[in-house]
Amino acid sequence: MASNRTLSSPKRAKEDEERPDELIKYRSPLVSRYASAEMAFNFSERKKFSTWRKLWLWLAKAQQTLGLHITDEQLKEMETNLDNIDFELAAIEEKKRRHDVMAHVYTYAQCCPKAAPIIHLGATSCYVGDNTDLIVIRDAFNILLPKLARCIQRLSVFADEHKALPTLGYTHYQPAQLTTVGKRSTLWISDLCMDLRNFTRARDDLKFRGVKGTTGTQASFLALFEGNGDKVDMLDKLITQMAGFKESYLVTGQTYSRKVDIDVLAVLAGLGASVHKICTDIRLLANLKEVEEPFEKEQIGSSAMPYKRNPMRSERCCSLARHLMTLIMDPLQTLSVQWFERTLDDSANRRICLAEAFLTADILLSTLQNVSEGLVVYPKVIERHVMQELPFMASENIIMAMVKAGGNRQECHEQIRTLSQQAAAVVKQAGGDNDMVQRIKKTAYFSPIHAQLDKLLNPSTFTGRAQQQVSKFLSEEVRPTLKPFAHFLDEISQLDL
Structure with missing residues (x-):
């Protein structure tokens, strides 16, 4: 009988015991494989719980300022122990109390015995939970914005460099009129500029929850200040300022409205769509062998096919972008089922979707920057x-030239129609090159314009105002958009930012 490999053996148990913890349990690849250290820290337990302690300290400071009996010694004790977190004790307490906030109130109190009586005074769990989420979301946007600006700047350099290079344009992925390599990339940049504006707006629209109490009425704080509503308003204002926000939401339930989360994840999903489109274009261009993403000297494209140069970075972006775009469904559904002042069915969902959305966006931008800095044309x-394709596209130009030379338009049209079908048959049936120009040169009817053919078939005359559009777009739209981020752009830009 075959042995059951899922059963533990003494040898395996010993190996697992000696193996680092992270190797014997699931780790999100968003953190273990892809995300930047700064974004991973922003959603870490250390950041979360140290921010809780800051919020408790700010609450106590504001309460002291407004006349409650809280001593400087108590505040000093709390401030000294902001990062002195006994995570093992907190885990034990949470398991016992089944309440994460109260577990950390107790843990904080253990190292702040003098301040213990006034920690979390008048507050509900959402005071630390929701306010911390808003701080983390704001800080996450501040991490992403420079990275997005950097991607725009790198692609702008690429667009400027290739603004005059004619290339075949496509509609329906069928050959259409010519454009330029630089003009095509401005379509990518334009979408990213919209994302940059949306990110900035979403970040700047964030307000603080502040101190609102269990159902948002501030009743507990009104009681603390013996019915003085002005002091309650000032308490809210002082803590909001300490947290670095200009305003707090004037009305909330127990939580800030989960519609805020919709706004946040919507702009992140929008970035996902932009990056997916950009990287899909790059993947298609790689198949055409016109443009490739960076490919290192030792990089392996395929384990079975050594010759392959797969666009793996762009594929990764498309894969992760799909995940990012789907996450918007979480806050949409969460808001819709938040009964009255709040229900707790939002908590577990938000722990996942908020962090994953920002971590995924962070990975997309880091990867897109790498791609945009090394595009090969x-x-x-x-x-x-x-x-x-150009000989077919030039048909009308050839007809006009013949008419100017004294020809009949209808006769010329029929000549072109016949020759173009013959040339198309060579391409489609025989697999040959388009020989329409050679056919025109061999046809006596077209002898009056034989000397003009090279000029008539110059690709640069078929790109319209593409080159000028690139220059104008970079100058009038991209440059002003990137100005606020100039100090984050660590390489000299050809746009003179």
């Missing part, structure tokens, strides 16, 4: 593709 391949 192959002009000869692009030119070959252009010349496969």
